[in-house]
Amino acid sequence: MAVESFKRIFDEAKDSTKIFSFDSLRHSLNLITPKKEKYPTTYQLDDVNIFYESKESIIRNLCLHPILIQKPNFNVSFLQNLYDFMQDMSYSESKLAQCLYLLHASKSDFSSLDLTSALNEFNNIFLNFNSIETNVEHKEYNFLKDLEYIFEKIVFFVFDVSFD
Numbered sequence: 001m002a003v004e005s006f007k008r009i010f011d012e013a014k015d016s017t018k019i020f021s022f023d024s025l026r027h028s029l030n031l032i033t034p035k036k037e038k039y040p041t042t043y044q045l046d047d048v049n050i051f052y053e054s055k056e057s058i059i060r061n062l063c064l065h066p067i068l069i070q071k072p073n074f075n076v077s078f079l080q081n082l083y084d085f086m087q088d089m090s091y092s093e094s095k096l097a098q099c100l101y102l103l104h105a106s107k108s109d110f111s112s113l114d115l116t117s118a119l120n121e122f123n124n125i126f127l128n129f130n131s132i133e134t135n136v137e138h139k140e141y142n143f144l145k146d147l148e149y150i151f152e153k154i155v156f157f158v159f160d161v162s163f164d
Contacts, residue, residue, distance in 0.1 A: 001029075001032060001033070001056065002029055002033075002056045002059035002060050002063075003055050003056055003059055003086050005025060005028045005029055005032070005059075006025055006059045006083075006086060007083065007086060007087065009021070009024055009025050009028060010076060010079060010083045013076050014076045018075060018076050018077075019073050019074070019075060019076070020073070020074050020075075020076050020079050021072050021073050022062060022063055022065075022068040022069075022072040022073075022074070023069070023072035023073075024072075025059070025063055026063040026064070026069075026072075029060065029063060047091075047093075047096055048091050050096065050099075050100075051091050051095060051096045051099050052089070052091075054099045054100065054102075054103045055085075055086055055099065057103055057106070058099070058102045058103050058106045059086070061103070061106035061107050062106050065106060065107075065108075066110075066111070067110050067115070067118045067119065067122065068122070070115060071115060071119055074122075074123075074126075078123055078126050078127060079126055081126060081127060081129065081130045082102075082126050082129075084130075085098065085099075085102075085129075085130060093134045093135070094132060094133050094134045094135060097132050097133075097134050098129050098130060098132045101129055101132055102125070102129055105125045105129070108121075
């Protein structure tokens with residue numbers, strides 16, 4: 001329900017003003033959702049169902065986030081990755097990781113930041129969350145082998161433990 005409303009309002013904004021409003025989305029959700037009804041996402045579900053159910057929670061959390069209530073308008077270009085993510089229903093471990101990142105980011109506390117810094121954080125989240133990738137090969141990142149070697153040496157010397 002929340003994801004469908006998000007996609008509809010995004011499409012409308014993309015076709016007209018190019019400005020998406022979390023305020024409009026929040027009002028739309030208030031009309032179709034009874035007050036005090038929560039949709040908890042439990043980690044007792046399997047990964048695929050967590051992925052699907054978390055998308056609803058992400059949108060609802062963003063609508064209720066104090067920073068996005070204070071400054072609800074975003075250019076649609078900043079939200080294009082989020083829209084594409086909500087459109088794509090194919091599951092992968094990387095998409096689950098992206099989903100969990102967005103879920104936690106949507107509940108983040110930016111109260112210690114000024115409004116501009118908090119909005120910059122959201123812009124970075126929206127623009128870059130899709131770069132999270134779980135299928136990383138060591139050969140792509142040669143330094144990971146070096147870091148692993150250093151870690152093993154530190155653990156060995158500190159705790160006198162062997163990884164063999």
